[in-house]
Each structure stands twice: as C-alpha cells, then as structure tokens.
Amino acid sequence: MNEILPSALKQIINFLEKLEEENFINYYLVGGILVNIYSVFRMTQDIDFVIDLISNEMNIESYILQLQKFEFSPLQDWKTTISLAKQSKIIQFFDKQDVVKFDNYIIDKIDRNKYKRVGPIALKRRLREKLFNIECWVVSKEDFIISKLVYGGWQDYTDALGCWMRFSETLDVPYMEKVGKDLEIKRELDLLMSGIDDPDDYFKQIKGY
Amino acid sequence: MSQMTEENFRKIARNFKGRVEMMNKTPLEKLEKLFIEYYDYGIKDFIRTERKKFPHKTRKEVVIRLYELHDKLKGRKRDSE
Numbered sequence: 707m708n709e710i711l712p713s714a715l716k717q718i719i720n721f722l723e724k725l726e727e728e729n730f731i732n733y734y735l736v737g738g739i740l741v742n743i744y745s746v747f748r749m750t751q752d753i754d755f756v757i758d759l760i761s762n763e764m765n766i767e768s769y770i771l772q773l774q775k776f777e778f779s780p781l782q783d784w785k786t787t788i789s790l791a792k793q794s795k796i797i798q799f800f801d802k803q804d805v806v807k808f809d810n811y812i813i814d815k816i817d818r819n820k821y822k823r824v825g826p827i828a829l830k831r832r833l834r835e836k837l838f839n840i841e842c843w844v845v846s847k848e849d850f851i852i853s854k855l856v857y858g859g860w861q862d863y864t865d866a867l868g869c870w871m872r873f874s875e876t877l878d879v880p881y882m883e884k885v886g887k888d889l890e891i892k893r894e895l896d897l898l899m900s901g902i903d904d905p906d907d908y909f910k911q912i913k914g915y
Numbered sequence: 916m917s918q919m920t921e922e923n924f925r926k927i928a929r930n931f932k933g934r935v936e937m938m939n940k941t942p943l944e945k946l947e948k949l950f951i952e953y954y955d956y957g958i959k960d961f962i963r964t965e966r967k968k969f970p971h972k973t974r975k976e977v978v979i980r981l982y983e984l985h986d987k988l989k990g991r992k993r994d995s996e
Contacts, residue, residue: 709951709955710951710954710955710958711950711951711954711955712951742938742943742946742947742950743943745938746931746934746935746938747934747938747946747949747950749950749953749954749957751958751981751982751985752982752985779975781979800975800978804974804975804978805958805978807978807982837947838947838951839947859989861989864931867931868931868934868935868938871931871932871935872935872938872939903931903932904926904929904931904932905929905931906925906926906929907926
C-alpha cells in the first residue's frame, strides 16, 4: 500500500476523464484535497468531487454501472448505494483497494436550497490544475470560498479564510460579492474581507458566541 | 507578539497568519509529499491498531469505522444540512 492517496486519485481521475470524453459528463474536485493549493495545510481522509449527470441525461443507475465496470468498491453493496444516492444525491464508494472513500456529489438543478445551488454555479468556472502530479478539473478559488461559506462549519470557515488570506489580491471580488448575495452569505463574505485573520474570531463573530 | 491570556491563547498557539505565510513560501511538491506521508501513516496505523483490537473484523469493516469516526469528528454530514 504505497502512496495510498495519489493512487486513489489517479483511479478516480482516469475514470472521470474517460466519462467526460465519452459521455460528456462534467466533473470537478472540491474539499480538503485542494487545501494545499488553495488554503492552509491540513489532513483530509476522503476525496470529494461534484458531477453533472443531469445535463447529459445519465441516470444514477447507469452511472453506478460505470463505477462497477471500473472496479470501484461500494460501502455496503451497489443496490443500497443506488437507493441512498437517489435520496441524498451523494454517492459514497471506495477506491479499488477499499481504503480511500470518495464522496461524489451529484448536481441537482431542481432543488433551490443554497447547498444544492452551489454545484451548478461552480461548474461554470471550474479550472484545470495539477494535484499530486495528476491533471484534473477543480473548483475555482472564488467558488471554493463561496461553497465553504455556504456550508459554514468551523473547518469550512478556516479553509475559506486561508484561501482569502493567501489569494485576496488576485480573486474576482465583484463575482464573489454577486454570488454571495444570491446565496445569502453576504454577512460571512463581508466579514471575511474585513481583515480578520483567525478562524476562531471569524467563527465567533458569525455564529455570535 | 501580544501577551497570552485565557482569551487569546488559542489564537497565538494556532498562529494562522504565520501558517498562511508558510503556505505561500513552501513549494507545492513539499506540501504534497508531507500530505502523502501523513495520510499513509495515519491510515496504516489505524488499520493496524484496530485489527489488533478486533481481529475478526475485515479490513473493509475497519476502514468503514475510520470514516465513521472521521465524519463524527467533522461534526456534520453535508447531506443532512
């Protein structure tokens, strides 16, 4: 089991790139796997990514069949995975070695809650990057911050603050302000841009304790 | 540096601003190498310890337990938000 994470990342990127090439299904990586390039070093256990099945009318069953063909491994069994995915719009499965978990978020263009609206917004501005020497699509820095503020846990605020402090001079602030207003995170965004430099201070001011 | 008090000791110990500066000055290759080392050590050590305690468990069951703990520590699951 050498270099567990890069091996799993390579497996999933090979799969997603092939799916994009042959079936025009777009994807992008999100979450903790991006902190080295976007924020402040921390560990993560799983690999998170977003996929747009609906634009090319692929259903969850067909997509999961592709995962099986690629020899990914279900948490319990694939039938349960399909059933859970239909309810939650999240597919969880393991790499071929049964060690690294993937959290696969499916874009939902019908649900209007802000957690679901982030997916299609960020897809439009996804970027090509190199992670662990593997070229792939990732969420942009601006949308990385926005989605973290939408989710709003302590770790999310910390990641967003790290990204802002590292890259504030090059970020598209008018875009962030516009999307932030639409997604009702104006207060979080204003405070982020105020010069605050500690996650606890930020969290306390937002949550009011 | 400001004086340490009951209120600010976490902030001083964390030194978030310093960590941001360190990120900007550290080459990506070094960060990724460190990440891989921590990741491999963490998972292998967890599997080894857990299988010693529960020899009847399969490796997959142990790994599922690891992710359950991880999600619990994160304090939330995105699908429930």
